[in-house]
Amino acid sequence: MIPMQPNIDTLDLLIPRDTHLEFFYQARPIGPYDTTIIDFLDAWSKRLLAHPECRVYPDVVTFAFWIRKGNIRRFRQEFFQKHTESIRLGRGIVFHIAPSNVPINFAYSLVIGLLAGNANIVKIPSKAFPQVDILCSVLEDVLQNAEWNALKGLLVLVKYGRTKKDWTDWFSSFCDVRVVWGGDQTIEDVLKSPIPPRSFDICFADRYSICVINSDELVQEPDMHAVARGFYNDTYLLDQNACTAPHLVVWLGNKKNITIAKARFWDAVNEITNKEYNLIAVAAVEKLMVFCREAISDSTVIREPVEDNTIIRMNLTELPNNLTSVRGMGGYFNEYEASCIDEIAQIVTRKFQTLSYYGINKQEIQQFILNHRLVGIDRCVPIGKTLDFDVVWDGWDLVITMSRMVTIL
Amino acid sequence: MYDISDIQNIPPFSLGREQKELFLSKHLRDLTLYHYQQCPEYRRILDAWPFDVNVDVSYKNLPFLPVRLFKEYELKSVDEQYVVKQMNSSGTTGQQVSKIFLDKETATNQTKILTKIVSDFIGSKRLPMIILDTRAVLKDRNLFSARGAGILGYSIFGSDKIYALDEEMCIDFESLDAFLEKHSGEDIFLFGFTFMVWQHFYKELVKSRKLLDLSKGILIHGGGWKKLVDEAVDNTTFKARLKDVCNLTKIYNFYGMVEQVGTIYMECEFGHLHAPIFSDVIIRNPKDFSEVNIGEEGLIEVVSILPKSYPGHALLTEDSGIILGEDNCPCGRKGRYFSVTGRIKSAEIRGCSDTYATKY
Numbered sequence: 001m002i003p004m005q006p007n008i009d010t011l012d013l014l015i016p017r018d019t020h021l022e023f024f025y026q027a028r029p030i031g032p033y034d035t036t037i038i039d040f041l042d043a044w045s046k047r048l049l050a051h052p053e054c055r056v057y058p059d060v061v062t063f064a065f066w067i068r069k070g071n072i073r074r075f076r077q078e079f080f081q082k083h084t085e086s087i088r089l090g091r092g093i094v095f096h097i098a099p100s101n102v103p104i105n106f107a108y109s110l111v112i113g114l115l116a117g118n119a120n121i122v123k124i125p126s127k128a129f130p131q132v133d134i135l136c137s138v139l140e141d142v143l144q145n146a147e148w149n150a151l152k153g154l155l156v157l158v159k160y161g162r163t164k165k166d167w168t169d170w171f172s173s174f175c176d177v178r179v180v181w182g183g184d185q186t187i188e189d190v191l192k193s194p195i196p197p198r199s200f201d202i203c204f205a206d207r208y209s210i211c212v213i214n215s216d217e218l219v220q221e222p223d224m225h226a227v228a229r230g231f232y233n234d235t236y237l238l239d240q241n242a243c244t245a246p247h248l249v250v251w252l253g254n255k256k257n258i259t260i261a262k263a264r265f266w267d268a269v270n271e272i273t274n275k276e277y278n279l280i281a282v283a284a285v286e287k288l289m290v291f292c293r294e295a296i297s298d299s300t301v302i303r304e305p306v307e308d309n310t311i312i313r314m315n316l317t318e319l320p321n322n323l324t325s326v327r328g329m330g331g332y333f334n335e336y337e338a339s340c341i342d343e344i345a346q347i348v349t350r351k352f353q354t355l356s357y358y359g360i361n362k363q364e365i366q367q368f369i370l371n372h373r374l375v376g377i378d379r380c381v382p383i384g385k386t387l388d389f390d391v392v393w394d395g396w397d398l399v400i401t402m403s404r405m406v407t408i409l
Numbered sequence: 410m411y412d413i414s415d416i417q418n419i420p421p422f423s424l425g426r427e428q429k430e431l432f433l434s435k436h437l438r439d440l441t442l443y444h445y446q447q448c449p450e451y452r453r454i455l456d457a458w459p460f461d462v463n464v465d466v467s468y469k470n471l472p473f474l475p476v477r478l479f480k481e482y483e484l485k486s487v488d489e490q491y492v493v494k495q496m497n498s499s500g501t502t503g504q505q506v507s508k509i510f511l512d513k514e515t516a517t518n519q520t521k522i523l524t525k526i527v528s529d530f531i532g533s534k535r536l537p538m539i540i541l542d543t544r545a546v547l548k549d550r551n552l553f554s555a556r557g558a559g560i561l562g563y564s565i566f567g568s569d570k571i572y573a574l575d576e577e578m579c580i581d582f583e584s585l586d587a588f589l590e591k592h593s594g595e596d597i598f599l600f601g602f603t604f605m606v607w608q609h610f611y612k613e614l615v616k617s618r619k620l621l622d623l624s625k626g627i628l629i630h631g632g633g634w635k636k637l638v639d640e641a642v643d644n645t646t647f648k649a650r651l652k653d654v655c656n657l658t659k660i661y662n663f664y665g666m667v668e669q670v671g672t673i674y675m676e677c678e679f680g681h682l683h684a685p686i687f688s689d690v691i692i693r694n695p696k697d698f699s700e701v702n703i704g705e706e707g708l709i710e711v712v713s714i715l716p717k718s719y720p721g722h723a724l725l726t727e728d729s730g731i732i733l734g735e736d737n738c739p740c741g742r743k744g745r746y747f748s749v750t751g752r753i754k755s756a757e758i759r760g761c762s763d764t765y766a767t768k769y
Contacts (some may be wrong), residue, residue: 281753284708303457
């Protein structure tokens with residue numbers, strides 16, 4: 001039983017404007033990687049890249065490139081190679097709740113929902129972001145074209161404040177899949193709105209990420225700047241506040257190489273942060289707070305003497321179990337020198353998401369994950385690639401999860 | 410460690426830069442060592458800093474704690490049994506409040522020093538006093554709110570005392586008129602918290618259209634401008650409006666916090682906040698916490714020689730401010746004078762977690 005639709009005037013935004021929300025629950029799915037969807041995304045991409053302000057926002061550019069035909073076709077090909085025999089359709093209606101403080105996330109979520117063959121209701125961030133404005137206005141423009149009329153029943157963007165629970169209640173009441181991005185608190189709040197018995201949630205909770213560097217290899221790196229650039233993009237680009245951003249840097253290798261590698265690596269990072277990173281006062285104070293908390297809870301930790309507040313490094317002599325609770329921002333790193341990667345296994349919890357690495361081969365990482373039967377770490381990527389979005393996220397193959405397999409014997 | 414009787418008689422605005430530097434450095438270094446020995450959490454922070462408590466450095470180079478730390482930890486440098494008072498910052502419901510633990514010595518010293526500082530502005534003679542607040546604030550004496558503590562602290566300057574607001578936060582005109590009648594011709598001391606004065610005294614007075622003559626009044630108020638900024642009321646407007654409604658012309662703001670009660674920063678006749686010899690402000694660059702030049706804006710660190718029962722002698726606030734000058738204010742008071750320019754903003758912190766969005 002679907003509750004009554006809340007008053008439409010209480011929505012802050014609705015795209016496309018002429019959407020008949022009251023009929024949205026009747027939307028029907030299509031197959032995964034539908035060519036119309038792929039063409040539509042390519043059109044959206046082209047219009048985004050042509051937008052005069054697009055280049056100002058690297059995250060918008062990255063997104064626009066990600067939804068280009070070439071890239072999506074690659075995913076499509078892989079998908080149909082893997083899943084040859086089944087018949088698939090989207091699950092029906094996906095209700096996406098984007099985090100309030102990341103501008104671009106809602107767009108990726110929407111794209112995955114479309115690629116899986118679903119009709120999508122997307123709650124966009126309630127906070128104002130220029131990136132969101134660009135994405136939305138261009139999307140509206142593209143949808144004006146009659147060529148994409150088929151898309152109209154498959155997506156709707158809504159905006160409403162945190163307190164308007166009746167909308168969340170309503171959309172939840174008829175969705176087949178609910179995707180909740182955002183912190184643990186947001187998830188807790190959203191889960192209070194019931195979904196139909198056969199529907200399910202995909203929740204992206206707060207995560208913790210680490211970086212593992214093999215010093216024996218790094219000391220031979222001819223382009224330290226490129227490595228530092230990758231690390232900068234992984235961390236500072238989103239104030240080290242993305243769940244993919246490493247908070248612990250583990251150094252492997254012989255002691256002498258570690259010392260050399262650390263010095264050269266951090267010098268190179270410092271060179272970039274000096275030029276490009278603007279540490280706001282709130283972050284500086286917050287880093288001092290985190291430092292005090294960590295010092296109080298761990299009597300062995302010592303701060304690396306620093307020139308300024310941009311890169312705060314804490315030397316750990318042992319790996320404490322509560323490391324994930326010490327979470328800095330804007331460049332606050334715990335560092336640990338390990339004799340081998342296996343030493344990390346003891347602290348890996350379900351909260352661990354991304355392991356970014358340098359100078360370690362895939363087999364080694366595979367062995368590490370399997371041998372220790374880890375409950376956490378969902379993705380391992382080279383330094384610099386942590387923010388690259390993928391159809392597999394947090395351990396879910398999202399297109400598979402958001403689609404329904406039909407068997408015919 | 411100092412004995413309060415040795416220093417309380419030094420006039421509070423009498424030391425020039427070099428003398429004050431020596432004076433504060435000595436006492437604040439002593440306190441750093443003392444808290445290092447007495448407070449285990451403080452000790453761990455200094456060990457991790459890392460900071461050597463045995464080196465002689467200027468007070469400007471001593472470690473400082475973020476003031477918010479007192480909201481998360483119960484930091485004490487005395488045994489529980491010697492705690493005579495716990496003071497809490499006033500926070501709205503749901504907000505964490507600072508918890509400050511006072512022993513007899515620290516509590517007494519706070520009162521003595523506060524008296525010295527305020528007397529420099531209103532004289533040492535006790536005056537009839539109007540408290541621009543309600544008696545209800547003091548009801549729970551065990552739980553000292555910043556407001557209650559402030560009122561009690563300043564009450565020592567009053568001879569005959571009256572509360573201007575009743576329990577419903579309405580102006581008690583009847584009692585006020587009688588009080589002013591009784592003390593006509595005398596100087597009157599008024600005290601209140603900035604927001605309370607504005608919201609419940611000024612606004613109500615305007616609404617009532619009643620006449621109140623406070624031309625003989627001296628108002629001291631503090632507690633922050635955060636709520637008034639939303640209404641676009643600054644210090645100048647505040648003064649002008651109060652003068653309009655009740656002829657009150659002597660109005661002094663002060664800057665201070667529950668984490669360093671006693672050493673307040675009073676505004677002089679020229680509108681400058683002044684650091685007495687018992688405390689100081691250091692303006693730091695958020696980028697590296699170095700001290701900025703006179704005239705440049707930065708984060709305010711406050712140091713005070715009073716906190717002995719808790720490690721609050723050097724605190725980094727979340728306020729920003731500017732040093733306007735040192736030893737050369739036209740009012741004649743020595744030491745640094747400054748202005749508070751606001752509170753640091755959470756701005757747009759990016760990331761996928763909602764932890765920070767809700768924290769600020």
